[in-house]
Amino acid sequence: TMSIENLEREIESAQQAYEKGNTRYSRHLLQHTLNYCFACHTRSQMGPKYDYWNLTKLSGLNISPLQRSQILVATRQFDQAKDLLKSQLIRGPEAFSNPYMQEQAIKRYLAIVVKAENSPTEGYKFINEIDEKSRLPVYLSKNLHSWEESFVKWMAENKNGKPKNLLAKAKRLIEHSDFLYGGVDGDGRYVDYLRASSLLHESLGQKLTNKQRAEAYLRLGVVYNLLSDSGFWELPEGYFEACIREWPKSSMAKDCYRNYEQNVVIGYSGSAGTFIPGDERKKLANLKKLAGY
Numbered sequence: 001t002m003s004i005e006n007l008e009r010e011i012e013s014a015q016q017a018y019e020k021g022n023t024r025y026s027r028h029l030l031q032h033t034l035n036y037c038f039a040c041h042t043r044s045q046m047g048p049k050y051d052y053w054n055l056t057k058l059s060g061l062n063i064s065p066l067q068r069s070q071i072l073v074a075t076r077q078f079d080q081a082k083d084l085l086k087s088q089l090i091r092g093p094e095a096f097s098n099p100y101m102q103e104q105a106i107k108r109y110l111a112i113v114v115k116a117e118n119s120p121t122e123g124y125k126f127i128n129e130i131d132e133k134s135r136l137p138v139y140l141s142k143n144l145h146s147w148e149e150s151f152v153k154w155m156a157e158n159k160n161g162k163p164k165n166l167l168a169k170a171k172r173l174i175e176h177s178d179f180l181y182g183g184v185d186g187d188g189r190y191v192d193y194l195r196a197s198s199l200l201h202e203s204l205g206q207k208l209t210n211k212q213r214a215e216a217y218l219r220l221g222v223v224y225n226l227l228s229d230s231g232f233w234e235l236p237e238g239y240f241e242a243c244i245r246e247w248p249k250s251s252m253a254k255d256c257y258r259n260y261e262q263n264v265v266i267g268y269s270g271s272a273g274t275f276i277p278g279d280e281r282k283k284l285a286n287l288k289k290l291a292g293y
Contacts, residue, residue, distance in 0.1 A: 007033055013279055025277055065089055066101065069108055077114050085109045090130065099137050100239065106130070106140075110147065114194040120154035123191065127151070139187075146188035154195065166203035167216055168194040173217060189228075197223045214247030218256050225259070237263050241287060249292035257291035260284075 008262035014029035062067070089105030113123040127148045130136075136144070163169040173196040176189065200220050204213065221239035228236070231286040236259070244257035261284060268276045276284070 019281065020242050022277075026115060038055045042141070066104060066108070066255060068093050069105070073108070073112065073116075076116070078112050082109055082112055086267075094197045099140065102136075111194055114191060118150045118198065119182075120158065120225065123124075124148060124151040124155065143190065147191045148190075150191035150195075154191075155253070163199075165210060166206065167208070170199040170219060173199070175243075188220065191228050194224050208257050210247050211250075211252070214252050214256075217243035217246060218252060219257065219260075222261055225263070237267075244287050244291050248290045255292040257287055257293065260287060 010029050010033045014026045014033070017023075017029065018026035065084060069081045069084050070079075071091075072084065085105045085108055089102060090109065104206075109126060110123055113119055113126065127144055130144065174194045176192060197220060200216050203216050208216065217239045221236040221243065224236040224239065232238070240256040240260035240263070244253045244260070247253055263276060264276065264280060264284060268274055268280070
């Protein structure tokens with residue numbers, strides 16, 4: 001529901017901008033709306049797969065293997081995406097010549113395993129199958145070890161059954177992060193963030209109070225901020241906005257507004273300065289008032 005509402009608002013804003021002659025901003029908004037479609041189709045294991053889509057011509061497009069894998073994931077063809085990531089980016093002949101691309105491929109693979117398949121066993125197996133770990137950069141090798149530990153803990157927890165309080169479990173996974181408490185690189189908690197995001201999305205399907213729902217939105221915004229460099233289509237601002245609207249004029253709404261405002265300012269800033277469109281400034285003012293500032 002949240003994604004549909006945001007999608008409708010963005011399309012309406014794009015139409016208004018176009019009618020005012022601001023075609024560049026209108027085009028930007030329309031491109032932005034695609035994120036809602038992709039995000040909704042890839043945020044959990046629920047939903048159909050689109051195996052009937054003929055994507056055989058993907059190999060002929062002038063795009064990178066990582067981009068091809070994104071299209072496969074967006075259409076929920078997860079097995080094909082994993083095969084592509086493994087064969088060309090993780091184990092391919094040129095994999096170790098581009099450590100950054102290899103790291104992104106490993107993260108994409110883990111995202112499929114955690115969010116789409118909910119399988120700690122598959123994740124643990126995959127990490128232990130990665131060849132020639134000694135050739136990986138030290139930081140990535142260390143992260144692999146941390147991710148392996150996360151899967152081991154997850155498998156042990158599964159023996160006790162699924163947690164009843166999904167929101168509380170997600171909160172513990174996020175707060176376990178050194179990033180939030182120590183201010184250091186949080187990549188070692190990547191698997192925990194992925195798992196927390198899945199639990200939070202699932203919790204929104206349960207019967208929650210307005211306050212609990214707002215907290216779930218806040219936590220999702222925080223998680224997707226932390227995962228923002230990993231190729232996800234999720235838009236943290238959408239969750240911070242939903243938090244404000246769900247539990248307005250509260251301390252939680254104020255936390256969400258601060259995060260929303262910061263993301264907007266950073267998003268519209270560059271070497272030439274900060275230029276926030278009028279529509280976005282108006283939205284900021286409305287959300288600020290709704291949050292209780």
